[in-house]
Amino acid sequence: MNDAALDEFEAAHAEPGEVGVVVPQDYVSDEPFTFDCGRTIPGFTIRYETYGRLNATGTNAILVCHALSGDHHCAGIHHLTDRKVGWWNNIIGPGKALDTNHYFVACANVIGGCQGSTGPLSTDPETGRPYGINFPIVTINDMVRAQERWLRALGVTQLHAAMGGSMGGMQVLQFGITFPGFVKRMIAMATTARESAQAIAFNEVGRQAILQDPDWADGNYATGGGPKVGLAIARMMAHITYLSDASMARKFGRRTVAERPRSGAAAATVPTAGATDTESHAFDAQFEVESYLRYQGKSFINRFDANSYLYITRALDQFDLAAGSDSLEAAFAPLEARSLVVGFTSDWLFTPEQNRAIAMALLRAGKNASYAELTTDLGHDSFLLESPQLYDLVRDFLTS
Amino acid sequence: MNDAALDEFEAAHAEPGEVGVVVPQDYVSDEPFTFDCGRTIPGFTIRYETYGRLNATGTNAILVCHALSGDHHCAGIHHLTDRKVGWWNNIIGPGKALDTNHYFVACANVIGGCQGSTGPLSTDPETGRPYGINFPIVTINDMVRAQERWLRALGVTQLHAAMGGSMGGMQVLQFGITFPGFVKRMIAMATTARESAQAIAFNEVGRQAILQDPDWADGNYATGGGPKVGLAIARMMAHITYLSDASMARKFGRRTVAERPRSGAAAATVPTAGATDTESHAFDAQFEVESYLRYQGKSFINRFDANSYLYITRALDQFDLAAGSDSLEAAFAPLEARSLVVGFTSDWLFTPEQNRAIAMALLRAGKNASYAELTTDLGHDSFLLESPQLYDLVRDFLTS
Known part of the structure; x- marks a missing residue:
């Protein structure tokens, strides 16, 4: 929240423990952005929300990465009468596991998305019409690189943590590899190091x-x-x-x-x-x-x-962290962050085995990593749901 | 095969162990048929195939029931140059588990189907046009009752066995309940006593x-x-x-x-x-x-x-053997057949647990039943695939 008046309004109306009313912001980069596929666009917009305040050294930020159908609105409400809170509101807020009294929590709609960030719906400056499927093919790494530029612009010098489930977890792992010095902690949940044949199907x-x-x-x-x-x-x-x-x-x-x-x-x-x-x-x-x-x-x-759905599912399918390396463990070599990987027993989209494999590869690569497997029968979506056990895990890891 | 000349031709050309060339037959019933939903049609056609010969007492028949996308063509070929064999050819034939030297194996396209039996594609005598979705709603029990009429017409006095996987297994279980005296043995595989919420979804x-x-x-x-x-x-x-x-x-x-x-x-x-x-x-x-x-x-x-796909999936969804009873065990009370239930470890559509539950209910109802769980990683389709273990199970059960 950059608007002081809004902050005051918000502080006055927020429920205890809630971030309250938030206003999405736009970051506009006028620098060209080259996608992994080789195509370049002259610039891009990232729509985002933040909760809490960035400290003077820019080191208390937690990046939250969203899943396929998610967006930047992960906590709070948009209007006082809004009955729908952000998608990870249960974990973000004053006194919650992602404690906005201490951390500056930031979440952006991914590039290629459709909630305000540059994507197939955006106008192609060359044609004056929406990109549609002329938008460049997007990878998880593209999403991560666009977010890094945005975070730097916000004044973030190092992420206290990057955290996400499902596709969000993929971004977290990729972030740690692509920008090793920038990410201090990674929390990846209900995710995979590479999309399986069944998930592609x-x-x-x-x-x-x-x-x-x-x-x-x-x-x-x-x-x-x-x-x-x-x-x-x-x-x-x-x-x-x-x-x-x-x-x-x-x-x-x-x-x-x-x-x-x-x-x-x-x-x-x-x-x-x-x-x-x-x-x-x-x-x-x-x-x-x-x-x-x-x-x-x-x-x-x-x-x-x-069209965004087409692009983002394609990004998921192409995701294979080990693809350019001899092994997943080799792919993790540059990583500096310490990691927490969380699997959920009933998740059959990104199984506990797939999550455990990430943690094992991190350990084999000599990294500081731990794995937790939470027993639940709620399936893949477990990471989004109320779970004091998960909150404790996350809270402890963030203060480690 | 009722045509003597064809039999000779077939015998001359059949590979050892193969039923060889088969010709689908049509059974036409001119008696009215009333569906479980209450609607009546003036008669129906059942397209079927048989392999082997019915004995004089009409007691050596094995009914094979097909799954959602299956049909009556479960063994042999339709032409000498036909490279595609029937869908359960690996288990049916001279010397195979369903040994056509001993058994008269019969398989019919279900009522509501689209491979020659009366269904949504058939002409509605009232309008002169295809029934389409004016066809009566079909249940698994309707499929079974139509087949019983056809089998009686063939001269079958008692089924040596009824056998099927998936929706075929549902028909087998229903057959044993609806026509207890008619079914001596039941082999139900990769099936369920009721469609789960996930399968309905x-x-x-x-x-x-x-x-x-x-x-x-x-x-x-x-x-x-x-x-x-x-x-x-x-x-x-x-x-x-x-x-x-x-x-x-x-x-x-x-x-x-x-x-x-x-x-x-x-x-x-x-x-x-x-x-x-x-x-x-x-x-x-x-x-x-x-x-x-x-x-x-x-x-x-x-x-x-x-339209057949709509009708048959609806029949699957409505299938719940215990629906009219206090319990599954109570639903099995009339049953006289002895049963073999087979689950496959990697089947996540109709899980081993669901198959085991059928066998347990049969045992609780005081019936002669056994359960086998085959270890495979091939999923639901396991029941259709090469499996010497399955062949031995079936062979032994049929001679028990």
Whole structure:
């Protein structure tokens, strides 16, 4: 928060333990940026939020990296009447594990994203139209390099820690390798050092749902339009991989939306992603889990750009830290940070084994690393959820 | 095979151990058939194949039940130049586990299917047009009841065994309950007594991909047309659930289709489910697993009807053997058959736990049942693959 008046307002209205109202900021770099793929853009914008205050030496910053469908809004609210808090609000705030009384917490929308940072939705200065799929291919390392430039501009001289789950964890690991002197601690959760064939497969089905939606139109759809059906399908499917069999059984089981006549008499209405209870077609949402997934798909298309989804899933697929080295351990050689890796027992997207493998490679590389495996049946999304155990782990590690 | 001349031809040309050339047959019932949903159709056709000869007392028949995307063609070839054998050819034939020298093996396309049996593609006698989604809702029990009528017509007085994996296993269990005196042995593999929330969720995403494809046209598409994109997406996604993380890692890993420039220079071509190597778009198939899945999707749309896919996945979702009873054990009370249940360690669609639960309920109900868990990393599809261990299990059980 750079605006003193806003700070005062915020301080006055914030709940104890909450960061309160935050205003997203834009960092604009006028220096050219060259992507790993070799293409250069004349500059870029990074939309971000920060919580807490940067100290005089610029050494108390914690970078939070978001996952595929996340954004820069990881804590607080945007308006006093906002009922939806940032996506990692449970861990960020005064007195919380990422204690904003002590740390300056910063989170940016990744380059290639669609929440304000430069990405496929942005205007291509060469054509005056949105980049669409003429945007350069983005890698996790590109995301990291753009964020480093932004953090330096904020006055951060060294990160107290970089932290993230899923794709956020990939960024954390990459940050430690690409900018070894800049990162003092890394916390990577529910992540992997390289995308598995199964994870690539799920991403590919999502991309095909988008690419083959007629409204994708070679990626040249109007802003606000686009392949909504395909994007919703992609999200519905991906959402299953974020949960677990057990958590879905507990949350939904085989409960039906309502007791409906199951006569099979087919109504003429076409079910949609937002099918309502007034429909009575056999292929309407019959089970609660169907209704839930349709809602997930529907709400996603209102906040996410389909081309960004293509780019970011491609970045995930291409992620393979060991690719340019003899081994993962060799890839970690330059690293200076101490690391905490956290796996979750029921995560079948980025399994405990994959997380443990990261920690083992760090140790083999002679680095200071520890691994914690939290028992949960909530699947991949566990890292986002309430967990005093996780808070304690993080808090202790940050003060180590 | 009822045609003596064909039998001779077949005997002359069959490889040792192979059933050789088979010709699908049609059973036509002119008796009305009332579905569980209450609707009645004036009659139905069942397309089927048989291998081996029915004995004089009609007691040596083994019914093979197919899975979601399967059909009646489970063994042999259709033409001498046919290079593709039936889907369970490895287990059916002279001297094989389902020894056609001793048993009369019969397999039918399920009612609601699209390979010749009455289903959404069939002509509605009331309108003269295909039923489409005016076809009655189909249950696993409907599939079983239609097959029982057909088997009686063939002269089968009692099934030596009913056997199947996945949805085939559901039919087997249902057969034993609905027609207790008719089934002497049941072999149910890689199956469940009720569809889980996660499995329903995957089916629902597949259905949404179909229902929201503009070419679905409320289910009234022309035969041969229809929502090909949606159906391919549904199949690609479902296919992931039939494999395992480990088998995909071994089969594909992160191998790329070819070494391609990853410049990110976007070509104008629109990738399709059948994307070829000539394309160079960043969202083309880059990894082998993507190319494989696209092929799976593409080949499926040439052999499967989208409306059938909707109906059959709905039948899976509604399957819950214990639904009308106090417990699964109570649901099994009428059963007379002895049972073999087989789970596969890497099956995450219908887990070993779900299969074990069936056997446990059978035992609690006082039935003769055994459970075998085969160690494999091939996922749900394990039941279809070469397995001397499985063959021995089945062979021993059939002679017990």
